[in-house]
Amino acid sequence: xxxxxxxxxxxxxxxxxxxxxxxxxxxxxxxxxxxxxxxxxxxxxxxxxxxxxxxxxxxxxxxxxxxxxxxxxxxxxxxxxxxxxxxxxxxxxxxxxxxxxxxxxxxxxxxxxxxxxxxxxxxxxxxxxxxxxxxxxxxxxxxxxxxxxxxxxxxxxxxxxxxxxxxxxxxxxxxxxxxxxxxxxxxxxxxxxxxxxxxxxxxxxxxxxxxxxxxxxxxxxxxxxxxxxxxxxxxxxxxxxxxxxxxxxxxxxxxxxxxxxxxxxxxxxxxxxxxxxxxxxxxxxxxxxxxxxxxxxxxxxxxxxxxxxxxxxxxxxxxxxxxxxxxxxxxxxxxxxx
Numbered sequence: 001x002x003x004x005x006x007x008x009x010x011x012x013x014x015x016x017x018x019x020x021x022x023x024x025x026x027x028x029x030x031x032x033x034x035x036x037x038x039x040x041x042x043x044x045x046x047x048x049x050x051x052x053x054x055x056x057x058x059x060x061x062x063x064x065x066x067x068x069x070x071x072x073x074x075x076x077x078x079x080x081x082x083x084x085x086x087x088x089x090x091x092x093x094x095x096x097x098x099x100x101x102x103x104x105x106x107x108x109x110x111x112x113x114x115x116x117x118x119x120x121x122x123x124x125x126x127x128x129x130x131x132x133x134x135x136x137x138x139x140x141x142x143x144x145x146x147x148x149x150x151x152x153x154x155x156x157x158x159x160x161x162x163x164x165x166x167x168x169x170x171x172x173x174x175x176x177x178x179x180x181x182x183x184x185x186x187x188x189x190x191x192x193x194x195x196x197x198x199x200x201x202x203x204x205x206x207x208x209x210x211x212x213x214x215x216x217x218x219x220x221x222x223x224x225x226x227x228x229x230x231x232x233x234x235x236x237x238x239x240x241x242x243x244x245x246x247x248x249x250x251x252x253x254x255x256x257x258x259x260x261x262x263x264x265x266x267x268x269x270x271x272x273x274x275x276x277x278x279x280x281x282x283x284x285x286x287x288x289x290x291x292x293x294x295x296x297x298x299x300x301x302x303x304x305x306x307x308x309x310x311x312x313x314x315x316x317x318x319x320x321x322x323x324x325x326x327x328x329x330x331x332x333x334x335x336x337x338x
Contacts, residue, residue, distance in 0.1 A: 055334055082107060086101075087104065123264075272309060
């Protein structure tokens with residue numbers, strides 16, 4: 001992280017710092033109140049999705065992928081519960097036996113980022129499945145079997161562990177004397193060479209992996225959409241007489257698939273991109289760090305980013321219910337009685 005290169009920018013610091021009370025108000029509103037409500041709804045909704053997919057049976061690799069996505073979303077939402085509690089401004093004035101920001105980073109932020117990375121990789125894999133389904137429709141069943149999908153998803157879960165290996169190796173929670181309290185409290189104690197290891201982890205996970213995920217997702221979405229559009233155009237051009245009605249129905253179905261693809265992909269990118277850009281900015285701009293001049297800006301960015309991620313992890317079940325008749329029928333069978 002090239003902090004030394006930023007020294008020349010200090011003369012350009014002319015922006016007015018954000019008022020801490022204003023940031024505290026937004027944090028309470030977005031994270032403590034809205035975030036908690038949405039998280040609870042999302043945890044229940046994703047649990048329902050897992051039950052529905054189990055009811056349907058794992059006969060298709062897509063069902064396996066969406067079930068894994070629901071599991072990672074639950075992990076993402078559960079890990080945010082501690083964050084939403086500890087970012088409450090009043091927690092800083094409480095005489096806790098630990099430092100709230102340190103505990104939040106170690107026990108909430110890092111686990112949350114792990115599950116977010118898993119969610120991103122699974123979403124990219126789902127986009128790749130759809131892309132192959134459109135480009136190679138006769139071979140997709142042979143390429144993506146349920147067993148292969150399970151194996152790939154397991155690998156994605158294991159690869160994402162790299163997000164937390166470095167932090168938990170270089171940082172430990174230990175007792176440190178606090179002059180302000182005149183007593184010992186639990187805080188993060190870094191190892192001497194932590195900067196190098198955390199820097200490598202940052203470059204691989206927060207830069208390479210996250211933007212590779214976005215690139216794969218966007219590329220697969222574009223290829224799928226273009227291919228579907230070409231197929232629909234070709235079918236319309238060769239439709240004749242009695243076949244026209246059938247071909248038009250197929251085209252309408254393909255248009256719905258394209259709309260759903262765009263909706264899911266754009267929602268994921270829009271909701272996850274703020275945290276990605278925030279992590280990148282914090283790693284590059286030293287003044288956004290804990291003791292930096294623009295720390296309040298970073299707090300505001302994290303507040304908005306985690307709220308948007310909460311929305312993203314909570315809404316998939318509602319998308320499935322509104323756009324998948326198979327999912328809706330299974331849901332009605334499980335939870336609605338006549």
